[in-house]
Amino acid sequence: MSFDSSLLLAGPYHTMLVAGLVLTLQLTAATLVFALPLAIAVALLRLAPVAPLRWAGAGFVEAIRNVPLLAHMLFWYFGAPELLPEALKERLYAGNIEAISAVCALTLYTAAFMAEDVRSGIRAIPAVQMEAGRALGLGFLATMRLVILPQALRVTVPPLISQTLNLWKNTSIATVIGVAELMYQAAKVESATFRSVEAFAFATASYLSVSLAITAAAALYHRRFPVRTL
């Protein structure tokens, strides 16, 4: 059986695979939109001047990071909706519940890892910066926003880009709860045509090229904005 590229270039299987790729990109984008602010909030919690807030932040990060993403997916798809009130549940099941559950799981999982990167970025800024900001009369949050975060971001962006790469690859796990993303479509095309090499080659090439683009973005950022040392 030789490699049949016509399958990938046109026809119904081409449409399925491309639809899968688009959904995978959408999952990544939607997760990023929710995960970034959540990560910053959790990082600030972990650095808060009040101990119970710090514990809450650390609890969130450890509880999420030490459970595999697959278990998160199973919980948010099979488990969590059952806990909701009946009316809300019906509305959820009427909509695209698979994708919503996947974005929930991916957002929490990605945010927990990103929060640690943001936190170490903030900690890389010397404590005197915070003290100077406070001495000028700025509050804790104002100092964070105007003094610390603008400096911390430069240190934080490269690890955040590499977390985005992980997120891109992690979307594949959404296939277990039946989200019709790239991996799901590749497996479907494979079982419909028995053209395993073609279907998986398409998926692998897609994953690789986006991974390459993300890696290139990280390298570019590193060159444009080298970390300044004080």
Next chain:
Amino acid sequence: MTVLQLVDTYWLYFLVGQYPNGPLGGLVLTLLLAALALALALPFGLLLGIARVSPYRAVRWPVSALVFVVRGTPLLMVVFWAYFFLPTVTGKKTDQFSTMLIALVVFDGAYLAEIVRAGIFGLGRGQMEAARSIGFSYAQAMRRVILPQALRHMLPSLVNQFVSTIKETSLGYIIGLTEVSFVASQINVQVFTMPAQVYAVLALTYFILCFGLSRFAFWLEARGRRRAAPGRAAARGIPT
């Protein structure tokens, strides 16, 4: 049915699957798979890591390409390739355990290779040049000078890698391997009325295991730092 009754009814199935009346499964299978995968991935990763810094292009380039491809694709992709192509290579159907084991060894090997490579690069060229100039061959210099230094601080990151591997074994669920996530969903089907509780217990199990191990890694790291502190080294007469 309460959570306690749930645990009371299914704990043995959760731990070992159908064993001894059927194949081993559950949490024990998860741990066995993770341990075996890491044990095999270590020598494989070490080899790949050394090949990545090899002076010969013919060795360096294909291995670099392999590492790049594996790191750029999801683990699930590697599992699928293994699942569909091992049978065509070996000529007979590969069971889920071996499929998952091979996928994990390749995947973790590629990641460990980068850790080894970073460790070797972190030493600087002077170490290799000094070793070569006192008459060691390349292989001898690697074995006696470079690797012992590059691998010295690897123990904590190995424990962390074990945590990642335990989390990765959960993908066995997708190809029907009866590890702990798969067993949990079997229990969910049997109980039917309490999915949130079943999966919460599954998550809690992973959490206790992985959190405990990562605390252990943290402790190892702190101990390593204390031992490497200049005060202690000087007390033992080691020049710093």
